[in-house]
Amino acid sequence: MLGVAASVVVVWYERRVPRRKRIGYRVQLETPIGDGASSALPGAGAGSTLVLIRIENDGSEGIARDDYDGPESDEGFGLTAVFGNRTVSSVSVPLTHRSHLVGHLNGRAGRRGLSYEGGTLRIPSVPLNPGEFFKLMVVLSGGEVHRNRSTTLDAKPPLFSGVSRTITILLTASVLMLAGIVFFGEEDRGPIGCEGGTLTVTGSTAFEPVLKEVAEEYRRDCAEAGPEIDVDPHGSTAGIRELVAAGREAKEDSPPMVALSDGPKPDGLPELRENPVAVSLFTLVVNKGVGVKNLSTADVRRLYRGEITNWSELGGSDVPVRLVSRDANSGTRQVLQRQVLGRGETANSSVDCRTKDDSTAPVLRCELDSTDLVLRTVAELPGSLGYSESNRAAGQDVTRLSLDGRVPSVDDLQHGDHTYSFREVEYAYTYGQPPTNSLASSFLMYLTRTVGQGVIRTHGHLPCHGPGGERLCADPGL
Numbered sequence: 001m002l003g004v005a006a007s008v009v010v011v012w013y014e015r016r017v018p019r020r021k022r023i024g025y026r027v028q029l030e031t032p033i034g035d036g037a038s039s040a041l042p043g044a045g046a047g048s049t050l051v052l053i054r055i056e057n058d059g060s061e062g063i064a065r066d067d068y069d070g071p072e073s074d075e076g077f078g079l080t081a082v083f084g085n086r087t088v089s090s091v092s093v094p095l096t097h098r099s100h101l102v103g104h105l106n107g108r109a110g111r112r113g114l115s116y117e118g119g120t121l122r123i124p125s126v127p128l129n130p131g132e133f134f135k136l137m138v139v140l141s142g143g144e145v146h147r148n149r150s151t152t153l154d155a156k157p158p159l160f161s162g163v164s165r166t167i168t169i170l171l172t173a174s175v176l177m178l179a180g181i182v183f184f185g186e187e188d189r190g191p192i193g194c195e196g197g198t199l200t201v202t203g204s205t206a207f208e209p210v211l212k213e214v215a216e217e218y219r220r221d222c223a224e225a226g227p228e229i230d231v232d233p234h235g236s237t238a239g240i241r242e243l244v245a246a247g248r249e250a251k252e253d254s255p256p257m258v259a260l261s262d263g264p265k266p267d268g269l270p271e272l273r274e275n276p277v278a279v280s281l282f283t284l285v286v287n288k289g290v291g292v293k294n295l296s297t298a299d300v301r302r303l304y305r306g307e308i309t310n311w312s313e314l315g316g317s318d319v320p321v322r323l324v325s326r327d328a329n330s331g332t333r334q335v336l337q338r339q340v341l342g343r344g345e346t347a348n349s350s351v352d353c354r355t356k357d358d359s360t361a362p363v364l365r366c367e368l369d370s371t372d373l374v375l376r377t378v379a380e381l382p383g384s385l386g387y388s389e390s391n392r393a394a395g396q397d398v399t400r401l402s403l404d405g406r407v408p409s410v411d412d413l414q415h416g417d418h419t420y421s422f423r424e425v426e427y428a429y430t431y432g433q434p435p436t437n438s439l440a441s442s443f444l445m446y447l448t449r450t451v452g453q454g455v456i457r458t459h460g461h462l463p464c465h466g467p468g469g470e471r472l473c474a475d476p477g478l
Contacts, residue, residue: 003171003172006167010168021059021067022059023055023079024056025054026056027053030051031049032050033048049086049140049141051083053136055123055133055136062128064127065125065126076112077115077124078124079123081121083120086140086141087118087141088121090138090139091138093114093136094135094137104126105136123136193445194222195439196439197227199228199229199257201259202242202258203239203243203258203331204239205330205332206389207260210278210459211231211260212231213455214446222442227439229439229443234369235330235331236260236262239261240272243272243430254434254438256434258440258444260277261429262332263334263424263425273431274429275429276427276464277447277463277464278462278464279469279473280426281422281461282389283393284400285378285396285399286378287380287381289319289382290316291316292315292399294405296403300340301341304345308321309363319383322353322366323363324377324385325345326368326369329369332389333345333387336422339423339424345365349361349364349366371388374388375396375398378396390408391460414462415468425473426461
């Protein structure tokens with residue numbers, strides 16, 4: 001990219017800056033003429049030389065009379081040609097299709113025309129458009145005749161100077177060499193920053209598929225370093241507690257552990273360092289026999305308060321409501337309580353999710369310790385209502401509900417539509433700041449900044465360090 005950018009800058013500079021208004025000339029013909037030419041050319045005689053000069057605007061802008069600022073510009077002359085020890089015998093303007101230029105050269109409207117004295121030829125201030133030119137045929141006497149090294153008579157001047165061509169060729173060669181190194185170099189090299197050692201990744205079960213895939217990618221890309229990464233999620237709260245315990249046991253060192261949490265850590269834990277990873281979308285799910293596809297936030301709150309006991313009250317099937325929830329260690333449960341319910345869930349009233357153990361409870365409610373268990377139970381149990389990370393629920397035999405008529409959509413979030421409320425920022429926590437050359441630091445960089453971003457998006461999350469994610473992760477309340 002730098003090579004291409006530098007080439008563009010060189011081209012622009014060459015054409016626009018030093019060559020905006022520039023006049024060039026070329027000697028297109030320089031040949032001796034004898035006595036036989038004297039009748040056709042004024043001033044021609046033995047020992048004379050015929051010189052054909054082309055004067056052209058080879059800049060990028062037009063040249064007006066006022067642009068000439070030579071010492072004789074006040075007298076109407078813009079250019080002066082000096083022929084050394086030779087004498088100008090005569091000068092004429094060859095026939096040209098640019099008849100308006102002939103008038104300027106021969107003098108009109110009170111302006112001076114071509115003038116010469118000795119070996120000096122004074123040329124009027126002629127306005128020239130870009131690429132426009134005129135020619136002068138000059139007869140000289142005395143001096144020597146030199147070999148003509150000009151280009152062909154009316155060839156255009158080169159587009160780029162030799163310097164710019166050399167720079168462009170070198171930069172292009174550098175880009176091609178770099179591309180060759182990238183595409184044909186050693187394929188088994190890992191990304192910059194590969195580290196060995198051991199690392200435990202725990203916490204959110206909703207984020208488990210992302211963590212497992214990223215860990216596998218890291219192990220493959222950094223095989224030479226020999227990293228050992230154990231992904232063992234069992235709930236956001238449990239993961240935070242495990243990280244704190246490991247950190248306090250390690251005392252001064254940061255333990256080789258990363259805990260993922262659906263939402264921010266609890267208050268009173270300043271030693272935990274926060275790393276925003278992604279925005280996760282969650283969804284309410286029901287058994288397919290319920291017959292409901294959308295719920296308002298008000299209805300969801302009534303369901304979890306036990307005020308609605310049968311789905312027929314919401315226009316669904318005549319089947320009792322069963323609430324299949326996550327246990328207290330779940331970050332997903334805390335997201336539901338913060339973002340949708342505005343309060344905690346009611347007490348647990350069933351162990352097996354099928355039999356109500358508390359006869360006084362208005363509805364059956366049970367708790368499970370993983371997202372997968374919740375989804376399987378909701379798929380099997382008539383009348384059941386649960387919740388899950390949105391993408392995890394997509395491949396299950398359950399119905400995902402819209403909330404207030406809105407469906408979870410990463411594209412909507414990325415493009416500024418933040419009206420879907422059942423969402424939360426996923427954070428990765430470490431105990432203190434792990435060393436920069438540690439596996440924990442390297443894995444976090446891999447997860448949040450490089451390969452992990454693609455994996456995160458594949459699993460239905462919005463990366464915090466990608467388009468649309470940075471602002472939302474910095475201010476989750478948007």
